Amino acid sequence: EAGVTQFPSHSVIEKGQTVTLRCDPISGHDNLYWYRRVMGKEIKFLLHFVKESKQDESGMPNNRFLAERTGGTYSTLKVQPAELEDSGVYFCASSQSPGGLQYFGPGTRLTVT
């Protein structure tokens, strides 16, 4: 069974540009989560999808971040326009049930210059 996959593994963009990160959860997992770790700090929750619906988006930092999960399969996280403080590692995780075991992808390292 394939695990959670994320693309790209690394992205380098200039301040003001747009970047879209993609996450493919484990097949059959309705719950998909986004987290990020910036500046070597704690890994912080961003949002939680149940199928295509946003269950909890309390961790989204501002309106420059837009997450979608059309069709309830893969998800995208768009940052527009990117700022320097957005640099970090963005992780995606999925679980079968809300509150169930969360399996993480390898992360996307975003560098904004």
Next chain:
Amino acid sequence: GEDVEQSLFLSVREGDSSVINCTYTDSSSTYLYWYKQEPGAGLQLLTYIFSNMDMKQDQRLTVLLNKKDKHLSLRIADTQTGDSAIYFCAESIGKLIFGTGTRLQVFP
């Protein structure tokens, strides 16, 4: 509030036991997790414990949970150089609340 705390560094000699400690604040946590992150790699689910358990053993790993004190520990027996990594404690309240991570360094 939601807060998970860990010490930042731990250095042990190869073959010794490592104990990484974590405290959390939310008593409604369902699972408590330990994740491992090796350099350049993602988060690997190392082990987890249900909140109604006191202890879980899995080969070289032992997890102890003290719900009264909201204290979680991970013991690695016979620590090897391959165990060098950052270890994250996390509590699950639906979303995961992570600690800062403990960097374990194993020296020969």
